[in-house]
Amino acid sequence: SYVLTQPPSVSVAPGQTARITCGGNNIGSKSVHWYQQKPGQAPVLVVYDDSDRPSGIPERFSGSNSGNTATLTISRVEAGDEADYYCQVWDSGSDHPHVVFGGGTKLTVL
Amino acid sequence: QITLKESGPTLVKPTQTLTLTCTFSGFSLSTSGVGVGWIRQPPGKALEWLALIYWDDDKRYSPSLKSRLTITKDTSKNQVVLTMTNMDPVDTATYYCAHMAAFYFDSWGQGTLVTVSS
Numbered sequence: 571s572y573v574l575t576q577p578p579s580v581s582v583a584p585g586q587t588a589r590i591t592c593g594g595n596n597i598g599s600k601s602v603h604w605y606q607q608k609p610g611q612a613p614v615l616v617v618y619d620d621s622d623r624p625s626g627i628p629e630r631f632s633g634s635n636s637g638n639t640a641t642l643t644i645s646r647v648e649a650g651d652e653a654d655y656y657c658q659v660w661d662s663g664s665d666h667p668h669v670v671f672g673g674g675t676k677l678t679v680l
Numbered sequence: 681q682i683t684l685k686e687s688g689p690t691l692v693k694p695t696q697t698l699t700l701t702c703t704f705s706g707f708s709l710s711t712s713g714v715g716v717g718w719i720r721q722p723p724g725k726a727l728e729w730l731a732l733i734y735w736d737d738d739k740r741y742s743p744s745l746k747s748r749l750t751i752t753k754d755t756s757k758n759q760v761v762l763t764m765t766n767m768d769p770v771d772t773a774t775y776y777c778a779h780m781a782a783f784y785f786d787s788w789g790q791g792t793l794v795t796v797s798s
Contacts, residue, residue, distance in 0.1 A: 571743055603784035605727075612776055612788040613719075613727065624786060656727050660783035668740050669717065669729035669783075 572661040574672035581678040588644040590675045592657030595638060600659045602640040604633060607674075608653045616655075617642060644677070652679045682706035684716075684777050684789035691795050692767050698794060702760040702777030706787075709735050709755050715780035716760040718751065720773040721791075728773075732780060733760055769796045 575593040582588040592602060602620050605613035615624050617633040620640065630645045644651055657672040688700035700718070707714055717732040731751040732740040741749050750763045760777060774793045778785035 601783060605785075607727075612791055613785075614788070615784060615786050618784045618786070619782070658729075658784065664743075666740065666743065668742065669732060671719075671727045671729055674726040 572659065572663065572670050574657055574659065574670055576655075576657060576672040576675045578673070579676045579678060581680055582644075582647050583680045584647055584649060586647055588647050588651070588677055590642045590644075590655050590677065592640040592642070592672050593638055594640075594659065597638055597640050597659065598636045600635075600662075602633065602635050603658045604631075604642045605656045605658065606651075606653045607656065613656065647677075647679055649679050652677055682779050682787040684779060684787060686775060686777050686789045686792040688775075688792060688794065690793060691797065693798050694768055694796060696767050698762075698764045698767050698771070700762045700764075700775055700777075700792065700794075702762070702789060704758050704760070704777075704779065707779060709733075709753050709758070709760070711735055713782070716753070717778050717780050717785060718760075718762045719776045719778060719785070719788075720771075721776070722770070722773040725773075730764075730775075731762060767796045772796045 604617040606616045607613040616631045620635040621633040632643045656674045661670045684704040715734040718730040733751045748765045753760045774791040776791045777789045779787040
């Protein structure tokens with residue numbers, strides 16, 4: 571089964587840029603989607619198809635995907651961005667294609 | 681506007697079968713390309729995808745839980761039902777249903793916490 575690997579935690583000062591990675595075998599050949607989850611809340615889609623943003627998501631959120639690593643970049647980080655972030659792909663390579671989530675990354679705003 | 685809401689028991693005993701219902705509005709599960717999925721999250725842990733059902737009744741299951749899961753839909757009632765057999769305390773989690781567009785979940789329910797305990 572396809573595995574997505576995320577760092578458990580990332581810390582960044584306000585106003586700086588946060589980069590959260592999602593590693594997977596040849597992940598660049600897949601579409602990667604990112605979710606933000608704040609404590610006690612349901613996840614919210616912040617980036618889909620590697621780099622597209624749903625309506626209402628600030629331009630500060632961007633994504634890229636190449637080789638074995640996808641990256642969620644949050645520019646000009648704000649205190650309100652502190653949350654858990656999850657990457658997700660559709661594993662079409664197996665006999666039974668299915669959804670895969672990464673283990674999540676806790677973003678701490680210092 | 682798409683909304684989804686999960687309902688079901690908050691407490692189940694070990695070995696029992698869990699039945700959760702997702703009631704949604706703002707879309708139809710008879711529309712081509714539309715799907716509804718179930719995802720769970722144990723307290724303090726990561727998201728885990730469970731199952732997915734499409735407009736054409738195609739169903740997908742987590743490989744690790746496939747033997748215990750069944751997902752069905754009732755298009756006329758705008759509902760999707762997930763059953764999970766042989767519940768164990770490790771299945772204690774918040775269970776979410778979500779709308780799937782293409783291959784991502786763009787709208788989520790608020791979640792429902794299910795505790796497995798005798």
